[in-house]
Amino acid sequence: MKFRTAFLKIGAVVALALGFLLVPSVAKAAPSCSSGYACYWKDAAYKTDGLMSDRVQFQWYIGTFYSHYYNDYTIYHSDNTATSLWNNGNTYGTRWYDGSSFTGSNFYVPINRGDSYLGDNGVTAPGGHNDKLSSACFTPYC
Numbered sequence: 088m089k090f091r092t093a094f095l096k097i098g099a100v101v102a103l104a105l106g107f108l109l110v111p112s113v114a115k116a117a118p119s120c121s122s123g124y125a126c127y128w129k130d131a132a133y134k135t136d137g138l139m140s141d142r143v144q145f146q147w148y149i150g151t152f153y154s155h156y157y158n159d160y161t162i163y164h165s166d167n168t169a170t171s172l173w174n175n176g177n178t179y180g181t182r183w184y185d186g187s188s189f190t191g192s193n194f195y196v197p198i199n200r201g202d203s204y205l206g207d208n209g210v211t212a213p214g215g216h217n218d219k220l221s222s223a224c225f226t227p228y229c
């Protein structure tokens with residue numbers, strides 16, 4: 088009897104350990120975007136010319152993408168260039184606009200979400216915004 092109890096206890100511990108190991112990993116690798124910021128990239132898959140690290144990021148808002156640029160010095164602005172984006176904020180959702188100063192067609196992206204290719208009708212962002220975005224914000228700031 089004692090042996091059986093001990094065996095069951097060991098079994099329970101092993102089951103717990105296995106259960107822990109078998110929990111499916113649902114978290115995808117987050118794009119390179121600083122905690123508390125939102126980021127956008129010139130190309131798809133959270134990259135600019137192949138580099139995930141080459142992005143524009145902001146904490147509150149950007150009134151015009153024209154005044155911000157990537158390290159890709161072929162263009163000295165990022166207006167109407169964004170093809171992927173990510174909200175790595177901690178508190179607020181973000182809103183992204185085709186026009187500067189938070190005007191025009193727009194869409195909402197919640198925390199820890201993004202869109203790897205604005206050129207299609209994505210889960211997060213609707214279609215029609217690729218290479219059109221001109222301003223963005225965390226929702227309390229626009």
Ligand SMILES: [Ca+2]
Nearest residue numbers: 129168169170
């Ligand atoms: Ca682009």
Ligand SMILES: [Ca+2]
Nearest residue numbers: 185219220221
């Ligand atoms: Ca625009």
